[in-house]
Amino acid sequence: MANSTAEKAKIDAAPVSMMSVLAPALGWLIPGAGHMIQKRWIRGALLFISIVTMFLLGLAMQGRIYKANGGDILDILGFVGDVGSGGLYLLTLANDWGQGAIAFATADYGTKFMIVAGLLNFISVADAYHIAIGKKQ
Amino acid sequence: MGKSNNANRDSRTRDSETDSSGTNTLILNHFSAAVVFAFFASIVFGITHRDNTRDMVRYGLYCFVMFLGGVFVAGWAMWLLRR
Numbered sequence: 001m002a003n004s005t006a007e008k009a010k011i012d013a014a015p016v017s018m019m020s021v022l023a024p025a026l027g028w029l030i031p032g033a034g035h036m037i038q039k040r041w042i043r044g045a046l047l048f049i050s051i052v053t054m055f056l057l058g059l060a061m062q063g064r065i066y067k068a069n070g071g072d073i074l075d076i077l078g079f080v081g082d083v084g085s086g087g088l089y090l091l092t093l094a095n096d097w098g099q100g101a102i103a104f105a106t107a108d109y110g111t112k113f114m115i116v117a118g119l120l121n122f123i124s125v126a127d128a129y130h131i132a133i134g135k136k137q
Numbered sequence: 138m139g140k141s142n143n144a145n146r147d148s149r150t151r152d153s154e155t156d157s158s159g160t161n162t163l164i165l166n167h168f169s170a171a172v173v174f175a176f177f178a179s180i181v182f183g184i185t186h187r188d189n190t191r192d193m194v195r196y197g198l199y200c201f202v203m204f205l206g207g208v209f210v211a212g213w214a215m216w217l218l219r220r
Contacts, residue, residue, distance in 0.1 A: 060163035107162075123185045
């Protein structure tokens with residue numbers, strides 16, 4: 001108990017290092033890159049494959065990408081989820097992909113796939129940060 | 138009746154469709170979409186929620202089973218509600 005408290009205090013007091021900033025930022029931009037830069041190659045590769053595949057499947061299903069908006073709360077939350085995909089989101093916006101197709105019922109699945117890919121990348125970014133500060137191996 | 142059944146079977150088995158603009162669209166049924174979702178989400182959960190490799194694999198499998206179990210439970214619950 002005392003040990004874990006001391007360990008927690010040590011982590012809380014850890015100074016901001018270059019890696020603790022770089023790993024999450026890079027991990028957001030390219031899914032899994034935050035792990036790879038810390039030499040967690042397999043974990044990084046699996047995260048990259050999982051998140052990128054989910055996002056691309058969403059696009060292939062004609063899912064809709066949310067843009068920055070101040071309207072409906074669900075649209076705002078959709079935007080927050082999509083932004084998590086980082087580089088994939090920016091690439092999609094730049095190429096004007098992800099317009100959504102009402103004609104296909106699966107387009108709705110696609111929209112959700114892309115949002116979840118972004119949310120999973122947020123978890124991955126937090127994990128990369130925890131590795132960088134030594135909270136996780 | 139027969140025609141309707143054929144149409145349903147076609148919509149379940151085709152895996153892509155081309156729209157008027159020539160874009161090829163991936164068509165997944167609800168169950169296969171849930172399986173794909175569960176598979177990739179479980180990998181990420183396993184890696185990010187546990188500390189060592191063995192626990193990651195176990196937790197990833199646990200999440201996958203729970204996701205699929207949830208699909209079946211929800212499916213049967215909806216079937217019962219419909220009756």
